[in-house]
Amino acid sequence: MATYEVFLKKDGKDEFRHAGALDAANDELALVMARESYIRRAEGNKVWVVNRENLIVGDDDFVGPNADKPHRHHDGSAVAARRKAIREDGNDAAIREDKS
């Protein structure tokens, strides 16, 4: 038995999304089982199954160092805070400059 990851895609512009995993003895059975385990209510129009052994996996240490870099989160909160401070100071020129 091998573990397979199942991805489904609906018609249209949606991308393939991970649906879950299953155990199967070989590739053909994985595809057949995916149909029953994840598409029996036509949840997708296309299916990929990938043997987990064929995934290229980065470990936690490889991913971890990027966990403390809030400046890479583009939620706009730093800019918004700065603009609020300028607005409250009543410095119109500074605000115009900020917009340009």
Added chain:
Amino acid sequence: MTSVPTEALREFLLAFADDEHLMGQQHTEWIGVAPFLEEDLALASIGQDELGHAVMLYELVCELDGVEPTDEAIDALAYGRGANEYRSCRLVEFATVDWAEALARHWIYDMVEGRRWSFLEGSSYQPLADAAVRASREESYHRRHAEALIDGLLADPTAQQRLAAAFASLMPMIGGLCASGPWEAEIVEAGIASAPTAAIVPELSRFITERFGVVLPGGFMDKPDPQTKNDRTQRSEDFAPLMARMREVLDIDLTATW
């Protein structure tokens, strides 16, 4: 089509519908107890498809009988007839002892079922031709499931032995599944089916030899199963307990809904 041979057509539809109904029931009984979760879902789901085929065929029987094909009318056909009014074959009534037998039966049944539907795709009886197109789409998947599973298991020596033993126990019942009922001559004559069910036998024998290395004994169609004599008007000993399980709720309360 000049005229529909109504009596023969009714028997023909019931023979197929009852096979589909009982096979569907037997597959769905593996829900929750199959050896692993994925297969548990798969076999029960295939069973649901077979029950759906049975409903399509029972609807056609209702139409022949001039009865509105309501849920109640279909249930009456599916659960309400006397044992001698069923037209199932022994293979679908048979109480399998283990998973290997259930899988071998799944493989045999779907191989034959796919051919049975294919004989109806160009039927002169349009409602049956329409049903055949729908069922055939599902059947190609059922066969793919059965083939993949058997292929996988045949690669393992223990599984191979168990499947061979299962196959040997089912072999005497294959003739009954493939036998053409006495009504089929008229059915083929009227263009309702393109060939009698027994036309499947040479192809099936070849598939079985290729797959299991088992050669069906020559003339096996002429050595009928002793319980039913390959006569679809006869029930085997496993029919009554199977029907009792299916009717378990109805037998307690005829008006129950669930």
